[in-house]
Amino acid sequence: MSAYLRLAGVNKTFGSFTALGHIDLEVEKGEFVTFLGPSGSGKTTTLMVIAGFEQATKGEITVADQSLAHLAPQERNIGIVFQNYALFPHKTAAENVYFPLQMRKVGKKEGMKKAEEMLELVGLAGFAHRLPKELSGGQQQRVALARALVFEPDLLLLDEPLGALDKNLREQMQIEIKRIQKRLGVTTIFVTHDQTEAMSMSDRIVVFSNGAIEQAAAPLDIYHRPATRFVADFIGESNLLEATITDAASGKAQSPVLGEVTCGAEGMPPLTDGQAVTLLIRPEHLKLSREPKEGRQNAQMVIETIVNYGDNAVVIGHAGDQQIRVRVPGADVVILKEGDSCHFSWTADAVFVLDK
Numbered sequence: 640m641s642a643y644l645r646l647a648g649v650n651k652t653f654g655s656f657t658a659l660g661h662i663d664l665e666v667e668k669g670e671f672v673t674f675l676g677p678s679g680s681g682k683t684t685t686l687m688v689i690a691g692f693e694q695a696t697k698g699e700i701t702v703a704d705q706s707l708a709h710l711a712p713q714e715r716n717i718g719i720v721f722q723n724y725a726l727f728p729h730k731t732a733a734e735n736v737y738f739p740l741q742m743r744k745v746g747k748k749e750g751m752k753k754a755e756e757m758l759e760l761v762g763l764a765g766f767a768h769r770l771p772k773e774l775s776g777g778q779q780q781r782v783a784l785a786r787a788l789v790f791e792p793d794l795l796l797l798d799e800p801l802g803a804l805d806k807n808l809r810e811q812m813q814i815e816i817k818r819i820q821k822r823l824g825v826t827t828i829f830v831t832h833d834q835t836e837a838m839s840m841s842d843r844i845v846v847f848s849n850g851a852i853e854q855a856a857a858p859l860d861i862y863h864r865p866a867t868r869f870v871a872d873f874i875g876e877s878n879l880l881e882a883t884i885t886d887a888a889s890g891k892a893q894s895p896v897l898g899e900v901t902c903g904a905e906g907m908p909p910l911t912d913g914q915a916v917t918l919l920i921r922p923e924h925l926k927l928s929r930e931p932k933e934g935r936q937n938a939q940m941v942i943e944t945i946v947n948y949g950d951n952a953v954v955i956g957h958a959g960d961q962q963i964r965v966r967v968p969g970a971d972v973v974i975l976k977e978g979d980s981c982h983f984s985w986t987a988d989a990v991f992v993l994d995k
């Protein structure tokens with residue numbers, strides 16, 4: 640099966656500045672893909688090029704094998720929601736949602752009926768006659784979503800649509816958007832710089848850095864099997880340690896901080912003897928103890944800071960020059976003190992190798 644949306648060699652420059660280097664990406668029909676990355680990494684530019692608000696300098700974009708090159712934004716059949724995509728202030732919620740249908744010459748009676756059905760789908764039954772100023776921020780975003788979906792777009796593009804909402808409302812809307820997207824089966828690209836949001840909502844996450852794709856994979860793959868050091872560092876909390884592979888066949892490495900380590904996480908890249916690598920151990924895979932733990936690999940650290948989150952805490956310490964982060968159950972924090980020396984331990988399956 641061929642991809643539904645395909646970006647091939649997409650490059651975008653603004654004067655002498657390269658915003659997108661060479662973007663290749665394929666998205667399946669019905670997929671929910673999130674663009675995640677630091678500010679300025681090219682997420683919005685990629686979205687704008689797909690939407691047609693920006694022209695790619697090079698490369699091709701196709702939907703169902705049809706090139707979008709010569710289509711103006713309004714001809715692309717793409718629904719878009721921005722963080723501040725203003726609704727028409729003098730139109731009611733239903734009239735706002737009807738607007739794209741009106742542009743497509745759908746009659747008022749039929750169009751308003753569809754608009755009201757769409758408002759119902761986004762949880763705004765009974766709000767059809769309200770003006771935007773009579774709706775909360777979250778409700779306005781629901782209207783914007785209904786307006787982007789009412790004409791059955793080929794693609795739905797969402798650019799930080801929840802950025803202006805408070806945490807609780809944001810979480811509620813994440814669940815809602817996911818529900819509506821699955822129900823309609825609309826191919827969706829969601830831009831965010833919030834990694835929890837990306838983790839919880841996406842079929843696949845595309846990690847951007849400096850106008851390039853670092854990795855495109857399912858959320859758990861991104862977390863457990865990052866392709867690059869940048870991804871390992873950007874997604875979640877990580878301990879990254881330099882090491883050299885001493886015996887590739889048995890996964891043995893020598894690390895100045897940890898000593899001899901056995902690397903055995905699933906899905907590691909192929910190893911060779913003498914290879915310089917970076918080891919990744921997530922803080923939740925380390926345990927702290929007074930004495931070395933039997934059956935685990937151990938090293939020592941001195942506790943520097945304890946950051947308490949209630950149900951859990953992150954203990955930050957130093958082993959030589961290396962900072963070590965350990966996530967512990969909240970209850971364990973009472974027995975730990977800053978300045979204490981302790982052991983941290985792990986098992987081979989917690990050690991993932993990144994090729995340098």
Ligand code: ATP
Binds near residue numbers: 657677680682
């Ligand atoms: P954010 O999370 O902050 O929205 P982003 O990943 O979406 O960031 P883009 O908005 O795609 O990043 O910007 C990528 C780079 O391109 C940035 O360095 C930005 O300054 C630059 N850029 C974007 N639009 C223009 C423009 N119209 N003219 C010049 N440079 C631009």
